[in-house]
Amino acid sequence: xxxxxxxxxxxxxxxxxxxxxxxxxxxxxxxxxxxxxxxxxxxxxxxxxxxxxxxxxxxxxxxxxxxxxxxxxxxxxxxxxxxxxxxxxxxxxxxxxxxxxxxxxxxxxxxxxxxxxxxxxxxxxxxxxxxxxxxxxxxxxxxxxxxxxxxxxxxxxxxxxxxxxxxxxxxxxxxxxxxxxxxxxxxxxxxxxxxxxxxxxxxxxxxxxxxxxxxxxxxxxxxxxxxxxxxxxxxxxxxxxxxxxxxxxxxxxxxxxxx
Amino acid sequence: xxxxxxxxxxxxxxxxxxxxxxxxxxxxxxxxxxxxxxxxxxxxxxxxxxxxxxxxxxxxxxxxxxxxxxxxxxxxxxxxxxxxxxxxxxxxxxxxxxxxxxxxxxxxxxxxxxxxxxxxxxxxxxxxxxxxxxxxxxxxxxxxxxxxxxxxxxxxxxxxxxxxxxxxxxxxxxxxxxxxxxxxxxxxxxxxxxxxxxxxxxxxxxxxxxxxxxxxxxxxxxxxxxxxxxxxxxxxxxxxxxxxxxxxxxxxxxxxxxxxxxx
Numbered sequence: 001x002x003x004x005x006x007x008x009x010x011x012x013x014x015x016x017x018x019x020x021x022x023x024x025x026x027x028x029x030x031x032x033x034x035x036x037x038x039x040x041x042x043x044x045x046x047x048x049x050x051x052x053x054x055x056x057x058x059x060x061x062x063x064x065x066x067x068x069x070x071x072x073x074x075x076x077x078x079x080x081x082x083x084x085x086x087x088x089x090x091x092x093x094x095x096x097x098x099x100x101x102x103x104x105x106x107x108x109x110x111x112x113x114x115x116x117x118x119x120x121x122x123x124x125x126x127x128x129x130x131x132x133x134x135x136x137x138x139x140x141x142x143x144x145x146x147x148x149x150x151x152x153x154x155x156x157x158x159x160x161x162x163x164x165x166x167x168x169x170x171x172x173x174x175x176x177x178x179x180x181x182x183x184x185x186x187x188x189x190x191x192x193x194x195x196x197x198x199x200x201x202x203x204x205x206x207x208x209x210x211x212x213x214x215x216x217x218x219x220x221x222x223x224x225x226x227x228x229x230x231x232x233x234x235x236x237x238x239x240x241x242x243x244x245x246x247x248x249x250x251x252x253x254x255x256x257x258x259x
Numbered sequence: 260x261x262x263x264x265x266x267x268x269x270x271x272x273x274x275x276x277x278x279x280x281x282x283x284x285x286x287x288x289x290x291x292x293x294x295x296x297x298x299x300x301x302x303x304x305x306x307x308x309x310x311x312x313x314x315x316x317x318x319x320x321x322x323x324x325x326x327x328x329x330x331x332x333x334x335x336x337x338x339x340x341x342x343x344x345x346x347x348x349x350x351x352x353x354x355x356x357x358x359x360x361x362x363x364x365x366x367x368x369x370x371x372x373x374x375x376x377x378x379x380x381x382x383x384x385x386x387x388x389x390x391x392x393x394x395x396x397x398x399x400x401x402x403x404x405x406x407x408x409x410x411x412x413x414x415x416x417x418x419x420x421x422x423x424x425x426x427x428x429x430x431x432x433x434x435x436x437x438x439x440x441x442x443x444x445x446x447x448x449x450x451x452x453x454x455x456x457x458x459x460x461x462x463x464x465x466x467x468x469x470x471x472x473x474x475x476x477x478x479x480x481x482x483x484x485x486x487x488x489x490x491x492x493x494x495x496x497x498x499x500x501x502x503x504x505x506x507x508x509x510x511x512x513x514x515x516x517x518x519x520x521x522x
Contacts, residue, residue, distance in 0.1 A: 010467060012505070085477065086477060089476035090476070094336065094364055094367055095270070102482050102483040109479060218498045
């Protein structure tokens with residue numbers, strides 16, 4: 001077996017892959033939340049739709065997006081492989097087990113991760129897939145009067161089926177034509193079951209990252225008297241509170257105020 | 260408690276050998292003194308079993324002073340029972356209450372096959388130790404004491420890791436049956452000291468390879484091992500081992516110019 005294979009097939013090597021892919025997914029969440037905060041702007045989805053158009057048409061971001069999808073798949077597959085190996089290490093279970101020697105989330109990362117994988121599949125098929133590969137997302141035209149700065153939104157039906165987006169300035173009016181993902185968001189977030197599912201998934205994100213973020217650093221071997229408390233602080237407040245709360249607020253706010 | 264001591268119900272795992280399936284058998288332990296150790300309580304139960312002509316409960320024990328690492332027992336969901344930082348031989352019956360039901364199981368892990376009843380074969384740990392948990396000391400004149408200066412913090416940390424008695428409670432407690440706490444303690448106790456440097460990176464690779472070979476699970480940093488360890492070995496050891504392992508595998512070029520170390 002080659003040195004490379006030997007390293008990454010060892011139990012520690014597999015954990016290294018889990019840690020690195022997990023941390024990459026964590027950094028993605030920061031960007032994703034930042035961009036999606038545009039949903040809270042009252043501008044008929046102008047900023048959000050332009051942002052979604054940018055994400056899907058800017059080549060460097062597309063490259064990172066494919067690395068991201070790969071990370072999700074690798075993280076899930078390695079989790080499965082490791083879980084099967086771990087189960088094999090204890091073929092006969094205990095009749096009585098203690099619950100007070102470790103946190104609940106640390107013992108249920110597989111359950112939490114499965115909820116998240118299901119969420120990601122539904123989430124991506126609803127937005128990413130529809131946006132990129134179907135014509136079910138319609139177009140919107142945003143007309144900004146450059147002298148007054150007022151933007152008007154009207155529906156737009158492209159004449160060519162290959163139309164993707166356009167920006168032009170005509171008679172001191174800036175006309176931006178992009179796919180209206182915002183309307184899709186509104187439709188999804190007006191369904192109660194969808195909102196509940198999103199909130200449950202964000203609770204799972206919270207618990208998964210409460211353990212996962214600091215655990216990744218431990219796996220990498222980064223334990224330090226000074227920096228470990230900082231890692232735990234970031235893992236708790238940013239990844240287990242602010243980020244899931246921010247995401248969960250989106251469907252909740254849309255359900256109660258915009259539908 | 261009655262005047263004649265405590266009365267307890269024991270649910271004990273009985274298994275003839277590694278090949279046969281085991282089952283729980285319920286026994287009554289009557290007139291138990293709260294000052295008895297858990298093992299002495301089992302001795303009393305065994306005495307009555309012998310008198311009745313039954314097979315006594317088989318369990319591991321040796322020094323009964325909390326330092327040999329021989330006693331085990333998974334008691335009511337905890338390796339070495341419900342109290343922190345002690346081995347089963349140091350657990351006293353006053354930690355239980357009169358009339359309590361106590362479930363006693365062996366360590367459960369594929370690399371620790373049951374020998375009989377509550378005793379498991381922990382020679383997997385010996386093989387991991389033999390794979391690299393040593394320093395090569397060549398003979399010669401007696402070195403001067405304190406010839407090699409070791410900072411006190413390092414000496415203390417290495418000593419803390421060296422207090423591991425190899426009982427296997429970490430494996431028993433871990434939901435993945437991972438031996439990482441044991442292996443990392445053994446890697447750390449030598450890797451931190453000057454005497455352990457020459458073999459430091461070869462040691463960690465050999466011991467981890469043997470750990471995987473034995474079929475132990477992998478670490479998910481739950482910290483259950485640290486919480487249940489009778490010697491309070493710190494979870495930091497695992498990160499230290501990972502650090503050494505990844506350094507060895509990814510950043511160090513130990514076998515220069517394609518020469519292997521004489522294998």
